[in-house]
Amino acid sequence: MTHTFPVLSGLRIGHAGDPALKSGATVLLPDVPAVAGVHVGGGAPGTRETDLLRPEATVERVDAIVLSGGSAFGLAAADGAMSWLAGQGRGFAVGPVRVPIVPAAILFDLANGGDKTAVAGGGPSRYRAFGTAACEAAATTTTLGTVGAGTGAFTADLKGGFGAASAALACGATVQAFVAANPLGRATLGSTPHFRAAPFEIDGEFGGLGLPSPMPADAGAAVTKLGARAGGNTTIAVIATDLALAPAQATRIAAAAHDGLALSIYPVHTPMDGDTVFVLSTGRVPLRDPARDLTELSAGAAAALARAVARAVYEAAPAPGDPAPTWRERYGLTA
Template structure:
């Protein structure tokens, strides 16, 4: 079941902030952790764009992260993590090496350079400043749709956006997802309006439409952005459970199934599909850790699928001919 705000911030110890530039048609979303969180990542797309993800592998030295960034801008957007690091360092946060503090801020980016916005930013792209601005805006409540890292996001047939959802596992752990939907494929069945994620919907959170009766016939249509145009859906799933890095890695792998449940298609050669998993450690796994961990991974996949549909349904269109219409423009 969903809980509280139905946002990733239902997981205790997380705040989310958004910043974007309407002329640029791009932006940044940051998840800030009250205390360093154990984290790992699984990138299953063929063209990921990431920063500092190697440190999240289970055999790497760094055990926890201070923030995770989901940004537009393709490779240029990787500057956003620098702005987040500056904000954290000013507040005494970071990995301590003698007198030096290095905030640990992994990041993933989406390709939104062809959505009609003005990308002629001069010598330096503005993502560092947008990252800092997103930190200033962080809190428990945040908007969905055409905001933050999802501002310039698109799918093959509809405007993409920022989505989020949450749930509680049978063992009582809270799980949340935060996603920038910039998919190479589609979140809707055929010509719509039904969402592929419909079987996982909770409390009519994206319209309660269910699946169409002729879903098998409609699923024969394969639509994607085509050609060498990167498209990426990037996400963070989080839990209040106490996980090791190896366990967080397993949850990140399981959570990628949520992308496959909500989008047709995923994990393609020009996809960058990347899913982070973070654990705030507020609640022990309990006496049956393998069972609790399996539940967390399964629920993370469901929650991520729901977040994808919410991000598309909440999006609003951009005033550029290159940008597809929003779901609400086509279906009300």
């Protein structure tokens, strides 16, 4: 069953991909340039324009954020988004020229059973086209599972995908997490169908199974994929909020949000993962009590990201040639 997820007001999201290639890209487009931050927590990242998001850097707002499969080839998806945005007159003004600011992060999906001949013969142009198509498809709702940057994603033993989750905060703001989950480790507790993120689940959004009792003996086993090869993994995410943040505050929230990966994946942040979390602030809700509001947002971002990871795995759809089953295939369970 395909679920539709409503995106935060002031933001649109688009996906593009190729099921035969088992890869794709996702673009998050704020209606107007948005404050952004980033934190890279994995040891094998593939990123673009992350240095520009340092709080001391000149440019404080971005025009889009791109998440893509394709390893280093996938960074070209940001070129497609950048060209599309330029055609819309978007970008940082430099004299008579506008330069769209498009940070990006990629995951490795080149060994997932898809037909990669098109990548070998022109990967950058393929992903550039995905970036453009994702911008053109951007909408105020999104589907979950085997779409966009999550098209070819896998965990250690199950198919991964694209996930999202949302929460309302007491300060009046909203926080949402969008993730392409392709980690080295597992999103479940051992070999059971129970998700590590179970304590944070809302309304049975990923099966409602809760935590297992007793805890399985292999819950702490460091099961990994691809022989724990460097660059073969990665979970990339965007935390979006309407709480008004300064660049330094967005950067701090990005770091705190990584706790959501630790709450939903094991092992995580390894030398073989490139885990990267961006933050986007549309700024529609004023920050009234920084200490209280930012603490609440830190917790909310981590919880939403943990839920989004579980939903990415839960919503994955099977496809020919998959190297691992979906959660529903393995456990014979349905939505």
